[in-house]
Amino acid sequence: MPRRIEQIWHHSRGVILPAAAVILLGLLWEASVHIFSIPVYLLPAPSVIWVDFISKADLVYGHTTATVNTILGGFLLSIAISFPLAVMIASSAVVANTIYPLLVLTQSIPKVALAPILVVALGAGEMPRVIVTFLVAFFPLVTSLATGLLAVPKDLIELSRSYRGTWWQEMWLIRLPWSVPFLFNGLKLAITFAVVGATVGEFVAADKGLGYQIMAATSFFNTSVAFGALVILSLLGIVLFQAVAIIERVLFPWSSPQE
Amino acid sequence: MASRTLIEINKITKVFRSLDGADVLALEDVSLDVGLSEFVSIVGPSGCGKSTLLRLVAGLTGPTEGRILIDGDEVTEPRRDIGMVFQAPTLLPWANILKNVLFPLKVLHRLTADSENRARELLKLVGLGEFEKKMPSELSGGMQQRAAICRALIPEPKILLMDEPFGALDALTREEMSLELQRIWTERPTTIIFVTHSVPEAVLLSDKVCVMSSRPGHVKEVIEIPLARPRSYSLETEQEFQNISQRIRKHIFENQTSARRIGAA
Ligand SMILES: Nc1ncnc2c1ncn2[C@@H]1O[C@H](COP(=O)(O)OP(=O)(O)O)[C@@H](O)[C@H]1O
Ligand SMILES: [Mg+2]
Numbered sequence: 388m389p390r391r392i393e394q395i396w397h398h399s400r401g402v403i404l405p406a407a408a409v410i411l412l413g414l415l416w417e418a419s420v421h422i423f424s425i426p427v428y429l430l431p432a433p434s435v436i437w438v439d440f441i442s443k444a445d446l447v448y449g450h451t452t453a454t455v456n457t458i459l460g461g462f463l464l465s466i467a468i469s470f471p472l473a474v475m476i477a478s479s480a481v482v483a484n485t486i487y488p489l490l491v492l493t494q495s496i497p498k499v500a501l502a503p504i505l506v507v508a509l510g511a512g513e514m515p516r517v518i519v520t521f522l523v524a525f526f527p528l529v530t531s532l533a534t535g536l537l538a539v540p541k542d543l544i545e546l547s548r549s550y551r552g553t554w555w556q557e558m559w560l561i562r563l564p565w566s567v568p569f570l571f572n573g574l575k576l577a578i579t580f581a582v583v584g585a586t587v588g589e590f591v592a593a594d595k596g597l598g599y600q601i602m603a604a605t606s607f608f609n610t611s612v613a614f615g616a617l618v619i620l621s622l623l624g625i626v627l628f629q630a631v632a633i634i635e636r637v638l639f640p641w642s643s644p645q646e
Numbered sequence: 647m648a649s650r651t652l653i654e655i656n657k658i659t660k661v662f663r664s665l666d667g668a669d670v671l672a673l674e675d676v677s678l679d680v681g682l683s684e685f686v687s688i689v690g691p692s693g694c695g696k697s698t699l700l701r702l703v704a705g706l707t708g709p710t711e712g713r714i715l716i717d718g719d720e721v722t723e724p725r726r727d728i729g730m731v732f733q734a735p736t737l738l739p740w741a742n743i744l745k746n747v748l749f750p751l752k753v754l755h756r757l758t759a760d761s762e763n764r765a766r767e768l769l770k771l772v773g774l775g776e777f778e779k780k781m782p783s784e785l786s787g788g789m790q791q792r793a794a795i796c797r798a799l800i801p802e803p804k805i806l807l808m809d810e811p812f813g814a815l816d817a818l819t820r821e822e823m824s825l826e827l828q829r830i831w832t833e834r835p836t837t838i839i840f841v842t843h844s845v846p847e848a849v850l851l852s853d854k855v856c857v858m859s860s861r862p863g864h865v866k867e868v869i870e871i872p873l874a875r876p877r878s879y880s881l882e883t884e885q886e887f888q889n890i891s892q893r894i895r896k897h898i899f900e901n902q903t904s905a906r907r908i909g910a911a
Contacts, residue, residue: 542736549704549724550753550801560753564740641740641781 440615461520477536502591516588523584527576535569695863729798735790
């Protein structure tokens with residue numbers, strides 16, 4: 388039935404097309420490495436990366452969990468700090484004018500340069516990495532959430548005020564729910580940035596994690612292991628982003644974009 | 647309708663201060679009495695201060711001069727016995743229709759075991775009985791506005807302030823909704839101040855129509871509508887209806903020519 392096939396194609400082309408592109412690219416990569424005899428320390432073939440990486444599966448698992456912990460730690464810290472900041476920004480123009488320049492300042496600091504200083508200040512534990520992750524991730528969350536809190540239609544606010552709704556009621560019953568689509572927009576950016584932040588943190592201050600593994604492997608020209616870690620980091624980014632999107636769709640179906 | 651006065655708008659002047667120093671005189675020396683259970687419409691050109699007047703009655707903003715009394719008490723802050731309906735339905739997009747209707751009771755801490763039944767009754771009254779579980783986005787604009795009217799009615803307000811509530815609807819839905827409002831008001835008499843752009847709508851619904859002119863907004867004339875109720879749009883062809891409409895239009899028209907003259911000068 389051509390109609391049935393058309394339907395299947397319509398629903399799955401979003402997966403099939405990118406998957407086909409990735410496979411094609413992989414084959415091209417594999418072929419080029421063999422045809423042009425590229426040395427393995429410069430650009431290992433996908434098959435070599437796979438074999439090398441699988442042989443270190445245990446190690447990879449440990450590094451991956453360490454990175455995931457850092458990402459989630461920084462992400463949760465971002466949420467915990469962004470909420471009160473956004474509420475404060477949305478509540479008063481004076482506070483907003485005071486806080487915003489400081490927030491922008493935190494964004495202009497190069498995080499790679501900050502990490503070693505944080506190690507000196509906070510010791511060599513998990514803390515410096517989580518802080519770096521937080522610093523990279525929280526900004527889009529604060530700005531999205533504050534934008535959402537301020538985007539509530541004036542009529543809704545007046546509706547609440549006309550019943551003498553309190554500040555808390557206005558925040559809890561109107562402003563925060565109204566901001567949910569904005570919040571998730573910020574969360575998706577934050578989780579993506581958190582992957583970057585965690586990797587940066589591990590470059591500078593770590594003895595485990597995928598970022599550390601890339602640094603360690605490249606210093607021994609173990610390029611295939613570095614590539615493997617890179618692939619896992621990318622997959623982590625995609626999986627965590629999709630997890631946030633799924634949470635939004637399940638908990639707030641009215642919020643996610645209509646199809 | 648010779649009822650006792652409920653709302654007394656007394657020589658109200660409202661100036662909006664703006665940062666560039668050019669103050670806006672939105673209302674000047676506006677007075678209007680609204681009786682208990684009376685239906686009063688306000689018509690006037692855009693920008694003549696109709697919304698501002700409603701917000702003053704609601705206590706959402708204060709007058710620069712003059713005062714507003716409700717039941718003899720001066721309005722200085724929002725009162726819990728006033729319901730508002732705006733031009734856009736402004737329902738909460740995350741709550742179904744029933745929850746939206748219940749929203750004022752939640753803010754007022756007046757949710758009881760019986761609240762849901764009362765909300766359902768109101769929804770039935772406006773023909774939304776089967777839609778209580780629907781989300782706002784699943785309803786047409788007219789249906790959303792009906793839900794917004796239920797939301798305003800559920801705390802049983804003494805006063806209903808409606809700011810161009812049918813302004814966003816198409817002409818047919820608009821006629822239907824105004825007849826429905828007349829029916830609701832007949833079944834549950836409430837004091838209503840109703841802002842509209844439509845002269846026939848104002849004549850059809852009101853006990854009296856307050857015609858305003860702009861810049862600064864002030865009352866041109868308050869016209870009593872003696873037509874018998876219930877009224878329908880078939881009245882539009884009758885002489886008395888046309889005379890009243892003409893009189894209202896004349897004020898608005900006068901107003902526009904004088905504005906044009908000022909603009910040309
Ligand atoms: N919050 C405000 N600040 C400054 N000017 C305002 C404000 N609200 C209304 N105005 C001005 O007051 C005048 C009357 O506005 P409004 O009451 O909205 O008129 P209408 O509802 O009749 O169209 C307009 O000139 C408008 O620009
Ligand atoms: Mg208006």
